[in-house]
Amino acid sequence: MDIAFIDNLAYNRDSVMHRASAVSKVLMVALVIAAVVISTEVVVFIMALAFLLMAFLISNLPVLRILPFAGYALVFSLVFAVSSTGGGITPLVIMLKAVTAAVAMLLLITTTPYPQIFALGRKIFPTILIDAMLVTYRSFFILMEQVERVIIALRMRGAYSPLRVAGNLNIMGKVIGHGFIHAWELSENMQNAMLIRGYRGGMPVSATRKYSIKYSLLPVLLGASVLVVAVFA
Amino acid sequence: MSHIHLPDGVIPVFWWVVGYVLTAAMLGLAISRTNSTEARRKVPLLGIIAAVMLIGQSIPLGFIPFHLGLAVLAGIILGPWLGFMAAFISNMFLALIGHGGITVVGLNTVVVGSEVIIGYLLYNIFRRATVEHILPVILATALTLIITIAFMIGVVAIAQVNPALVLMGEDAGAIKDSVVVDSPVALSLRRFVTIIVPVAAIGIAIEAFATGLIVRFILGVRPEIVGAPARERER
Incomplete structure (x- = not known):
């Protein structure tokens, strides 16, 4: 993917x-x-x-x-x-x-x-779902970049091997756990930023072209x- | 992990419409159970947990063709209603990149959403029985996945049967010429199960232990995320 x-x-x-x-x-x-x-x-x-x-x-x-x-x-x-x-x-x-x-x-x-596709969904889906999809889309890249960086660091230290499933699981548990904590903190920051900017539901999506x-x-x-x-x- | 990776055009129209109707009803219920102020406050958390579910589904675990689903963990963190919404969002994203058909999003949300709800309920039942945190997570995840994979196989099985026969039994013969609801595929369920079960058994073990390991890490750093008291941090 x-x-x-x-x-x-x-x-x-x-x-x-x-x-x-x-x-x-x-x-x-x-x-x-x-x-x-x-x-x-x-x-x-x-x-x-x-x-x-x-x-x-x-x-x-x-x-x-x-x-x-x-x-x-x-x-x-x-x-x-x-x-x-x-x-x-x-x-x-x-x-x-x-x-x-x-x-x-x-x-x-x-x-x-993607945001253009989600914006169309506004006519069908409730606001909370479309707003959450826009947050998912935005945060996916932020979190993925962080996870990729961690995985590169792990590989460079020889901690990730395709043949060590148990070892990979333990490490992935820590990586995803770390990702969850980072995601939680990111959501807290985003929530504060949205409240300060007067969010009342319905994020605007502007056309790029x-x-x-x-x-x-x-x-x-x-x-x-x-x-x-x-x-x- | 019980996500149905079925493409478009395979499941009969009747059943994927039923999937969408059930999903719409569950989403309606989920939204009505979450008050609007709380919902607005939790939009970032909901979106971000859906993103984490997507990331879990993007990382292969070595040579086994398997990825994590993280639906039970989403249920533990978000609760059943917001968790159900997260399941819908992640399924919609997966469908948009051809990872399961768009027509199957409804059925997939019902299956993965059940994983969220059942996982949340079982975790809370097991949590009351012990002071331990990791074991309830592993047990709840394993048991939930067994139930939802059986449910997923049931969905696949039932979708291959002429819905008229399911709904009307022997009387279906009278209407079968007038109603275009015939299944496009006659599936050998035994063959399907033979392929799915061994992979699912490995998958259940991996997902249960991985979820336990993730929760163990979270408990060590931010226990309040999984609803544990702050004193857990001192252990």
Whole structure:
């Protein structure tokens, strides 16, 4: 999992897909997932993946570094596929369903900053959840940087070895315990800062770039095309 | 650790909608049980503990394909209601990077959220029975994970059955042509369990001891985080 890498791509790259609005890209993902849910035809998934790969290529993104993230979905779908005993759906279709949905999600998150996605959630979720998600997003990087520094220090001192599970557990217990204490203190500081600044619920999220309706048509058309093919295939 | 890593399109629509409905109901209950002033005050803690859960899930433990879930610990620190919200947030983040489908977020929140609630309750029951802190944590974590993994296998099993048959038994035959609720996959549950159980057994042991070790470290530095009196610091 490399949220920092994904976040960097979403913020610092510029392309047609980056300039499309967050709503249009969320709609694209919803349409692709609808197609994934209703279809069992291999050809639909191959076509959807081809569309999504084309969108990646025009998005100025390092496709070969991003696509391995879809491996999570592939690996876990394999357990399910191996357990499958038929029922009108092949293991290949199970894996294609998983990969297609994951690739669509990756296209969304590598071209849209997380806060923009959460800001959309404000219309559906209570304020406390969206605010907490924004805090999670912000503090993840702070805490992850600290944990990475500790892990580098441990490795340099020979304290972390892939073959010593018990030893790793003991050390990880201390590292995560330390992380929890740091997180607790961070939350106390953040709480004080928020109270001083008059927080009454609802953190503002500002757009990082100006979105264009013209560009927003592309992801909607992509998602709609995949769904239409899934319905009529 | 009982997070269902199922992709989108595998679980029938009926069941993932049920997952979202249950999650919405539980979140509604959690929010109503937390008064608005307390909720505003705890937003940073809630967000940060969700981030720590995500970090725990990012660090592999050597050659075993396993990561910590930390849901029971989140329950001990945050309590059941805020802990349930933290489970929802971490599941939503995981789904956004393809670690489990977005349609499965509801079911995942129900499973991981149960881990938070059951873990919190068991920890408090065991804590009353002993002055020791670490043993109740280990026992509560292990027992909670056994229950929630069984629940997770149950969810997977039930999701593979035509919901009409589950709901209406023999009468389902009459409606099966008119209702499009057929499961897309006929799953061999025995095969699924055979794959999952050995990994889960190792995972339960690792998570239980790791949670115990984390709490031991916290008790030595900031015992009040896990609800222990400050005098624990002197031990």
